[in-house]
Amino acid sequence: EPEVTQTPSHQVTQMGQEVILRCVPISNHLYFYWYRQILGQKVEFLVSFYNNEISEKSEIFDDQFSVERPDGSNFTLKIRSTKLEDSAMYFCASSPYRDGQPQHFGDGTRLSIL
Amino acid sequence: KNEVEQSPQNLTAQEGEFITINCSYSVGISALHWLQQHPGGGIVSLFMLSSGKKKHGRLIATINIQEKHSSLHITASHPRDSAVYICAVVPYGGSQGNLIFGKGTKLSVKP
Numbered sequence: 605e606p607e608v609t610q611t612p613s614h615q616v617t618q619m620g621q622e623v624i625l626r627c628v629p630i631s632n633h634l635y636f637y638w639y640r641q642i643l644g645q646k647v648e649f650l651v652s653f654y655n656n657e658i659s660e661k662s663e664i665f666d667d668q669f670s671v672e673r674p675d676g677s678n679f680t681l682k683i684r685s686t687k688l689e690d691s692a693m694y695f696c697a698s699s700p701y702r703d704g705q706p707q708h709f710g711d712g713t714r715l716s717i718l
Numbered sequence: 719k720n721e722v723e724q725s726p727q728n729l730t731a732q733e734g735e736f737i738t739i740n741c742s743y744s745v746g747i748s749a750l751h752w753l754q755q756h757p758g759g760g761i762v763s764l765f766m767l768s769s770g771k772k773k774h775g776r777l778i779a780t781i782n783i784q785e786k787h788s789s790l791h792i793t794a795s796h797p798r799d800s801a802v803y804i805c806a807v808v809p810y811g812g813s814q815g816n817l818i819f820g821k822g823t824k825l826s827v828k829p
Binding site: 635637639641645646647648649652659660662693695697699702707708709710711712714 | 751753758759760761762763804806812813814815816817818819820821822
């Protein structure tokens with residue numbers, strides 16, 4: 605069965621550095637999402653992406669965050685100047701249609717900011 | 719105030735028991751998801767429903783839109799069902815991705 609893949613599985617970065625988290629959604633999916641889960645807390649929506657643009661974003665997704673689909677397969681989340689509080693598990697998800705389709709999640713990237 | 723509340727927070731069961739996890743929400747929704755988060759962190763979508771009931775194997779999910787309540791049932795529970803079960807809702811008028819998540823119910827099934 606097709607899967608959403610995320611790399612790396614664990615990223616350790618110094619505070620203030622830029623980090624790029626990578627995701628390869630399922631190939632025929634059109635809608636892409638990023639979520640984060642701070643350790644011990646609930647999952648939170650960051651951003652949704654369709655047709656090469658952001659369709660919705662949360663208040664968490666401020667100017668230090670950006671997303672991109674640089675080619676036909678990858679979907680990336682960039683954090684420009686990382687802070688300690690960015691430490692979390694970041695999940696990518698994709699779905700084939702906007703309505704009525706369950707999402708397929710990747711296994712997540714654990715981001716640790718030192 | 720949490721918009722999505724799950725109960726119980728933690729649940730321990732013996733293998734074979736029938737399990738119910740509850741989710742209540744305070745906003746109008748267009749759909750509700752049940753997700754399973756494995757101990758390693760990975761998330762699997764179990765159900766998406768907007769009315770009635772869905773069944774997949776030993777899992778059954780129900781929703782009552784009027785009462786703003788959903789339940790996830792596991793019949794004949796097994797140790798491999800041990801995971802965190804998360805309820806997440808799609809607020810009415812929002813996109814399918816902008817989910818509001820509950821805190822999860824940690825289920826442990828003992829052999």
